[in-house]
Amino acid sequence: MIRLLDVDRVFEVGEEPVYALKAVTLSMTAGTYASVMGPSGSGKSTLLNIIGLLDRPSRGKYLLEDVDTTHLSDDEQARVRREKIGFVFQFFHLVPRLTAAENIELPLILAGVNAGERKDRVREALTSLGIRGRSRHRPDQLSGGQRQRVAIARAVVMRPRIILADEPTGNLDRASGNEVIEILEELNRTGISLILVTHDPALGDRASRKIIMEDGEIVSDTLKN
Amino acid sequence: MKPEDTVRFGMRALFGYPARTLLVLLAMAMGVASVILLTALGEGARRYVAQEFTSLGTHLLFVLPGRSETVGGPPPLLASTPRDLTLEDAMALTRIPSVERVAPVSVGAAPVSWRERHREVTLLGSTAALFEIRQLAMSQGSFLPAGDPFRGEGIAVLGHKVKRELFGNRNALGEWIRIQDRRFRVIGVMTPKGQSLGMDMSDTAVIPVASALSLFDTESLFRIILQAKSRQTVDRVKDSVIKVIRERHEGEDDITVITQDAILSTFDRILSTMTLTVTGIAAVSLVVAGILIMNVMLISVSQRRTEIGLLKALGARSAQILRLFLTEASVLSMAGAGIGVAIGYAGAWVLAGMFPAFPLQVPLWSLAAAVLTALVNGLIFGVIPARRASYLDPVQALAKR
Ligand SMILES: Nc1ncnc2c1ncn2[C@@H]1O[C@H](COP(=O)(O)OP(=O)(O)OP(=O)(O)O)[C@@H](O)[C@H]1O
Numbered sequence: 001m002i003r004l005l006d007v008d009r010v011f012e013v014g015e016e017p018v019y020a021l022k023a024v025t026l027s028m029t030a031g032t033y034a035s036v037m038g039p040s041g042s043g044k045s046t047l048l049n050i051i052g053l054l055d056r057p058s059r060g061k062y063l064l065e066d067v068d069t070t071h072l073s074d075d076e077q078a079r080v081r082r083e084k085i086g087f088v089f090q091f092f093h094l095v096p097r098l099t100a101a102e103n104i105e106l107p108l109i110l111a112g113v114n115a116g117e118r119k120d121r122v123r124e125a126l127t128s129l130g131i132r133g134r135s136r137h138r139p140d141q142l143s144g145g146q147r148q149r150v151a152i153a154r155a156v157v158m159r160p161r162i163i164l165a166d167e168p169t170g171n172l173d174r175a176s177g178n179e180v181i182e183i184l185e186e187l188n189r190t191g192i193s194l195i196l197v198t199h200d201p202a203l204g205d206r207a208s209r210k211i212i213m214e215d216g217e218i219v220s221d222t223l224k225n
Numbered sequence: 226m227k228p229e230d231t232v233r234f235g236m237r238a239l240f241g242y243p244a245r246t247l248l249v250l251l252a253m254a255m256g257v258a259s260v261i262l263l264t265a266l267g268e269g270a271r272r273y274v275a276q277e278f279t280s281l282g283t284h285l286l287f288v289l290p291g292r293s294e295t296v297g298g299p300p301p302l303l304a305s306t307p308r309d310l311t312l313e314d315a316m317a318l319t320r321i322p323s324v325e326r327v328a329p330v331s332v333g334a335a336p337v338s339w340r341e342r343h344r345e346v347t348l349l350g351s352t353a354a355l356f357e358i359r360q361l362a363m364s365q366g367s368f369l370p371a372g373d374p375f376r377g378e379g380i381a382v383l384g385h386k387v388k389r390e391l392f393g394n395r396n397a398l399g400e401w402i403r404i405q406d407r408r409f410r411v412i413g414v415m416t417p418k419g420q421s422l423g424m425d426m427s428d429t430a431v432i433p434v435a436s437a438l439s440l441f442d443t444e445s446l447f448r449i450i451l452q453a454k455s456r457q458t459v460d461r462v463k464d465s466v467i468k469v470i471r472e473r474h475e476g477e478d479d480i481t482v483i484t485q486d487a488i489l490s491t492f493d494r495i496l497s498t499m500t501l502t503v504t505g506i507a508a509v510s511l512v513v514a515g516i517l518i519m520n521v522m523l524i525s526v527s528q529r530r531t532e533i534g535l536l537k538a539l540g541a542r543s544a545q546i547l548r549l550f551l552t553e554a555s556v557l558s559m560a561g562a563g564i565g566v567a568i569g570y571a572g573a574w575v576l577a578g579m580f581p582a583f584p585l586q587v588p589l590w591s592l593a594a595a596v597l598t599a600l601v602n603g604l605i606f607g608v609i610p611a612r613r614a615s616y617l618d619p620v621q622a623l624a625k626r
């Protein structure tokens with residue numbers, strides 16, 4: 001369902017072109033659980049941003065569910081993002097003034113879902129992530145692990161096909177980090193593709209597919225048994 | 226995204242940053258309130274003058290000696306007087322068909338005394354017609370009797386203040402007072418009617434016009450006041466007056482005739498201009514409020530970079546982001562305008578309570594203009610920050626800094 005064909009992402013820094021991605025070719029089937037590892041600056045986040053349609057390749061093609069996304073307009077890309085992709089970030093990125101429930105509701109509001117259905121789906125997401133009791137809390141009243149659960153609930157409330165998680169445990173202690181990974185893996189078992197960027201080899205090893213990057217290139221791509 | 230959700234989101238954002246929201250609300254409210262108050266004051270001044278003019282009497286014409294070039298302007302203060310305007314001239318005007326009343330007026334200052342009390346008083350020489358024309362009222366006795374205007378009787382009608390200063394609480398009716406070296410009998414005292422366009426009637430004494438002319442040793446009247454039978458006849462009367470006087474003055478146009486309407490419309494014009502000017506000045510504060518909104522929204526956009534990036538990652542289109550921030554700016558300026566209108570009306574109400582004589586009223590056009598300006602302001606000054614937000618690159622915005 002994800003196919004990158006010879007993708008470059010070049011940044012112009014002064015005179016020098018910086019290759020964040022260099023001739024990346026990659027394909028993934030639906031329901032994949034892949035981890036992306038590599039040193040800092042190797043292009044992991046850039047890869048995730050391109051897959052998530054937050055960024056466009058400088059060269060090459062990106063097909064998502066057999067649709068060439070490189071020709072989509074910004075608005076069409078936004079729509080794909082809204083309907084098919086859920087992001088989970090290292091820094092949670094919750095809106096501080098909104099409660100947990102309101103944060104989870106945001107994608108539904110943007111999609112124009114009506115209020116009654118929103119309420120049901122938010123409750124459902126809160127329940128499945130075990131944070132129903134925290135629905136009226138604002139982010140600063142939640143622990144890191146709880147915040148990341150809210151963020152995951154927000155990522156899945158639109159029932160996306162893919163979850164892109166960029167170092168989701170980077171700001172968590174080991175215990176809550178593990179809980180978050182287990183939640184993500186649980187979601188993956190329901191058929192949602194999961195791409196996980198991490199610096200933690202133990203976490204990276206849990207994925208069924210392990211991609212290692214260096215200097216914008218994929219240097220290793222292995223499947224577990 | 227549904228419109229109601231857009232508004233709700235904007236409101237949440239505004240409540241999320243109460244300090245900056247209050248600051249902008251205050252600026253907007255002050256701008257709108259000052260526009261409303263200043264126009265109310267200007268409009269009140271206009272109405273006040275109009276009201277005063279009607280209290281002066283209706284459809285009046287003023288005949289002044291001397292030719293003034295400007296038609297409808299204020300009375301010429303330094304015009305030369307080639308030929309006197311005499312009491313005979315005034316009497317000739319009574320024969321014009323549409324003239325209801327004619328009051329010749331002679332004005333001068335003279336010492337007035339009763340027993341040991343002396344006072345310098347403005348003397349008004351006139352006839353019984355002045356009573357109706359100036360819409361005077363008596364508190365005691367009667368006004369000058371109708372009769373031969375050429376007879377200089379020794380009778381006087383005192384203004385309220387003059388009576389009080391000369392007689393105190395004692396009875397003045399029938400008493401003899403001395404004006405210069407002549408003796409006058411007090412036949413009436415006027416009510417303390419307010420000042421009417423510069424002439425405080427309570428500070429004057431009215432005597433027959435012939436007595437005044439001989440007292441001042443002159444033939445010349447200060448002016449003649451005519452009252453036309455109706456508003457429609459005012460212009461015809463004006464032409465007749467000019468014609469009659471020209472015939473009497475050997476073909477010379479050496480008088481000025483001013484109608485009450487002309488004076489009124491002059492004042493009206495001056496006061497309208499004044500109102501517009503102060504409104505314009507007040508409107509500047511609205512623009513200042515607009516710029517403040519822009520700054521606050523710009524700060525808000527940079528404070529909320531990650532939020533905007535997040536919304537984009539969640540699938541918000543650029544147009545949606547633009548709309549969100551525009552809505553926020555409009556809600557802000559609308560609320561500010563609402564508060565400003567309330568403050569403006571409250572202020573007008575307080576002022577009206579303090580000065581009941583002043584007909585204070587917020588003109589509808591100013592209300593509409595103030596609110597509309599506030600809204601347009603919010604939108605215009607909201608556009609730049611909103612565009613900046615919608616152009617934000619989500620990858621950059623979400624990157625750890
Ligand atoms: N906007 C940009 N302008 C210039 N260079 C950029 C930009 N974004 C990324 N890069 C460069 O692209 C390369 C890849 O960046 P990327 O963020 O994808 O790395 P990463 O693997 O996610 O690193 P980390 O593990 O530190 O998150 C880096 O060399 C980075 O400096």
Ligand SMILES: [Mg+2]
Pocket residue numbers: 044045046166
């Ligand atoms: Mg990264």
